[in-house]
Amino acid sequence: MIFEWKKWSKNPKNILLVSLALLSVFVSLANLYDKNQEADQAVFEHLKAINDEIDPPQGYSGPSENYKLLLLLDEHGELPSSKERALQKILIDIVYLLEDEHTAQLEKKWTKKTTIQTNRLKLQQKYLDLGGEPWRSETNIAEQLARNQWLLERKIPVVELEIGQQGFYFVYYLLNHWMNFLIVIMIGLLFFDFLTSEYERKNYLFMAVQPVSQKRFFKRKYIVALTIFIGGLITLLVLGFVVASIFHGTGSLIYPVSIYQGTTVKLIPLWLFLLKTISLQLLFISFTLSFLLLLSKWLKNALEVLGIFLVIMFVPILIEKLLPKIQAINAYLPFFYMDLSPKIAGGSGNVSSSFLTQLAILISWNLILALVWRLNWREKKR
Incomplete structure (x- = not known):
């Protein structure tokens, strides 16, 4: 695994992307400062509007x-x-x-x-x-x-949680606004050539004579990719929390978050909201990485993998915007877990909006991909 990490980390493209991700944390915090200035004016306008009614x-x-x-x-x-x-x-x-x-x-x-x-x-x-x-x-x-x-x-x-500058509130902001679609883009850009490079450089000929099974080789690739991405994600969240806390304080993990269920609203503490978001996000990342590497194994061309991967991941989201009826099934398909905010905060009150149901759905899709990988290995053995 150390060998795989060294190959990935020496790729200039990956270093550039990681640097941009780190920079984006500071850009996001600066953006929140501007939003807070606008919020002060918005509060004044709101209070003035009430006064003008009276x-x-x-x-x-x-x-x-x-x-x-x-x-x-x-x-x-x-x-x-x-x-x-x-x-x-x-x-x-x-x-x-x-x-x-x-x-x-x-x-x-x-x-x-x-x-x-x-x-x-x-x-x-x-x-x-x-x-x-x-x-x-x-x-x-x-x-x-x-x-x-x-x-x-x-x-x-x-505070207005959506633009809160304190540590925990900034983590909430990153998870809700900065991470959702960026996760898919970053996974695609960081790992679209992680496996295909072995075929494009004909390294697979060297691997074929090594005492390492194909199953072990692909599993090693997946574990390294998962470790790199989740480790990087946690690093960015911790960095954002530390920087925001130094300048604005930590905030409170029991701050209330509004959860909409049909016409009713209930409040849950921020720590529970973050726990649910991170749990589902980690499962979504696991599915996405496994899916990308499976495409890489089948197609063996980096640009084809990146293009098809992004199309498959984003087209369902576009279809959902055009065809509202598809929302009835979006809770059951993994592609629609790219944006978790409406899944957790905007439940419709039906069974598919349950967090445990959403957890089970993503776990099931990860198991389905694991089964596809297993069947693929069996075919090769024959």
Whole structure:
């Protein structure tokens, strides 16, 4: 195996690709910094939109339907009943909380912001419960309240997980946005010539007279490729975690992640989400590497292997976008596990969305490929 590693590591193409992968971690972290700057502005715009639903500007004389405070007044400009007075008080309290929430956002006082936001959301929900008009700028109040309550009970500062810069949140970002399709591309580019080079350089003639069985030779290739790729993947995740933690802190592994099951939403801790993602991703990597090496064994031409491999892996994804009906079977085919985010976070509530079912499906496909390899070796013996 040391011999296989030395051959792979001395290939200039592989060194260049590994260097680019390492560089991409730092580029991703820098990209998150820019996204965080945009997020601050987005929070301001969101709070302003809620305020603009409530409070008309000074001297406004347009339709009362545009502002919730004006909707409470009768034709004489007065509050007709105690219900309207209660709704008015709630709306005014919300306006003051919007200002406090924006200030907490600017000062980066995240726990304070979560507390203020929770109070504001409770008032918005109370307004709806009393018969107030639906909010145009706030549609997921119940989900946000559940999430904020989770955070406050555990004293975890609120962040937008998709652009979190802390260590654990950056790992979440890498797994969800950076790793998915890149894994297939990197496997293809790093290993499309790993086996075919033995045929193209006619090394197989030398191997044929060595006291090493064909089965052992291919198994050694597969184990080395799997070790290199999974080791490299873990190295990149650890590097991203360490660099992000140095600059922004580690974050929390019990931060809540929203899981959608039909019309319901539940929260699971971040560590469980990462565990599920990494488990499925490792099985997908194992399947993909085995499939690529099997193609290499059959075709024996590096460029043909790379082209056919990428077509077979990506075409089903494109078909899924064009034919929504195929989504009914995508949970059962390995190619659709390239993007794991919707598999784990966006379950539809049916049996195929179960993590254990997804785990069993990928294990089954790995076993199917193992059987294909075994049958191929038997044919050669005959």
